[in-house]
Every structure is written in structure tokens, then in C-alpha cells.
Amino acid sequence: GSERGADNYPRIPNYQEVESQPIGYIDEVEKTYGIFEAAYGVGNDQGLVMAESTCEGIFGARPRPKGKALFSIEELTKIALERTATAVEAVKLMGALAEKEGFYGAGFEGLAESLLVADPEEGWIFHVLPDNTGASAVWAAQRVPDGHVAVVANSFVIREMDLSDPENFLGSNNIETIALELNLWKRGTPFDFSRIYSKGEYNHKYYSG
Numbered sequence: 350g351s352e353r354g355a356d357n358y359p360r361i362p363n364y365q366e367v368e369s370q371p372i373g374y375i376d377e378v379e380k381t382y383g384i385f386e387a388a389y390g391v392g393n394d395q396g397l398v399m400a401e402s403t404c405e406g407i408f409g410a411r412p413r414p415k416g417k418a419l420f421s422i423e424e425l426t427k428i429a430l431e432r433t434a435t436a437v438e439a440v441k442l443m444g445a446l447a448e449k450e451g452f453y454g455a456g457f458e459g460l461a462e463s464l465l466v467a468d469p470e471e472g473w474i475f476h477v478l479p480d481n482t483g484a485s486a487v488w489a490a491q492r493v494p495d496g497h498v499a500v501v502a503n504s505f506v507i508r509e510m511d512l513s514d515p516e517n518f519l520g521s522n523n524i525e526t527i528a529l530e531l532n533l534w535k536r537g538t539p540f541d542f543s544r545i546y547s548k549g550e551y552n553h554k555y556y557s558g
Contacts, residue, residue: 372412373419373450381431390426395434396469399426402501403454405548406461406478408487410453417484418451422462422477425452429466436466436473440490440519443475447486448521452479461546463501471495476505478546481527489542490519505543512540 383394392398401422410418425446429439443464454460461478477488491507493499494517499506510518512525524542528534533545 372414375419375428375446375450378432382434384427384430386427386430389423390428390430393430393434397430397434397436397439398467399430399439400465401426402463402465402503403459404461404463404476404478404501404503404505405459406454406487406505406546407548408479408481408483408546409456409460410451410479410483412453413451416451416453417482418453418479418486420447420450420452420486421455422452422464425477426464434468436468436471437492437519439466440473440475443477444486444488444490444519444521447477447488448523449485451484452477452486452488453483454478459503460548461505463505465499465501467493472499474499474501474507476507476542476546480523481531485523486521487524487527487546488521489524489546492517505547507542508544509539509541 385391389401390399410416412418425443428446429443433439433442454462461476464475466473466475472493473490474493475490477486480487489507489510510520512518512520528545529536534540
């Protein structure tokens with residue numbers, strides 16, 4: 350709406366003859382932060398920043414109304430930057446919204462997404478893909494250890510996760526159940542997120558990660 354500066358973007362003649370319509374809604378909040386956005390959310394006035402990298406995942410989904418999913422990574426990043434001040438808060442909010450309302454990837458570039466999310470104190474890696482119903486999402490996040498750097502080059506990079514350690518690993522409520530139901534993982538073995546939910550690039554003979 351006009352409060353986000355939409356009136357500053359006049360319609361381009363012969364380009365957008367019909368105004369786009371919302372495909373869904375979420376509840377408003379009392380306070381939001383100022384953000385800088387491009388195609389994706391970039392940063393906010395609290396020092397929270399994000400960088401995006403499209404990835405491949407084993408599930409796909411379609412947006413509403415033809416499909417069941419509400420969120421793409423573009424809107425997840427912008428809402429998180431408007432509503433959170435720290436990296437871990439942003440990760441938890443994006444994960445919760447994707448689980449509740451559904452997530453869809455771009456499709457022509459990849460069915461899943463990854464973000465590097467950082468504030469002045471710490472950084473997190475966030476991976477998300479649709480779930481197997483197309484109505485929710487599977488997501489994982491890992492804290493970047495102090496003194497380390499993280500690189501995400503269009504493929505998942507989170508490997509073995511310890512979900513009993515929420516200070517360093519976070520994930521969706523369905524992250525294990527879907528893997529078990531589809532025989533992608535056996536309980537008692539290491540939970541390797543990328544091996545379970547990526548498209549299989551880790552098995553390619555030329556993979557160098």
C-alpha cells in the first residue's frame with residue numbers, strides 16, 4: 350500500500366495493464382523497522398542483513414490460488430526484516446511463516462532457497478523448500494560458529510544437524526517426520542539435511558564441496 354511507498358512506482362504503459370491481486374494475508378503487527386529491499390530483502394535499520402542463493406530441493410510447490418503456498422523467498426525476507434532485529438529472530442519467523450502458510454520456489458531457477466542472515470553479533474544459514482504436500486515447508490538453520498565464515502553457492506550446505514542443540518541448529522517441526530515417512534533417513538543415523546533434502550548434487554562425480 351501507500352505506506353510502503355507503492356505510490357512512488359507508477360504503472361508502466363503497455364507493461365502492466367492489470368493490477369496484481371493479493372494471494373493471501375497475514376496478521377499485522379504494531380511496529381515495523383525500516384528496510385532496504387531489492388528483489389529480495391537486503392537489510393534493516395537494526396543492522397540485520399540478508400543475502401540470497403537459489404538452490405534445488407526434492408519437493409516443489411505452486412503459489413496460490415492454483416497451488417497451496419503463500420510465500421516465496423522474496424516476501425519472507427522483506428517481512429522478516431520489517432519485523433525482527435536479530436538473525437535468529439528472523440530465521441525463526443521465516444521458518445514459522447513458511448510452515449504455516451506454505452513455501453514455493455522460483456521453479457525456473459530452483460525449487461528451494463538459502464539465505465545468509467546476519468546481525469552485528471552472529472550469523473545463521475537458513476535453508477527452505479516446500480514440503481511434500483505443497484502446503485507447508487521444510488526448513489533448517491545453522492549458526493555460523495564464531496571465527497568462521499559461510500559460503501552458499503546455489504546449493505544446500507547444512508550437513509549433519511544436532512536438533513537437540515537449539516543454540517546452533519534449528520528446524521521445522523516436520524524435518525524428521527517427512528524424512529522418516531519417505532525412507533530418506535533412518536532414526537539413529539546422522540541427520541544430514543543436504544543429503545536428505547537436496548536434489549542430489551552431493552552424489553555427482555564432479556561435485557567439489
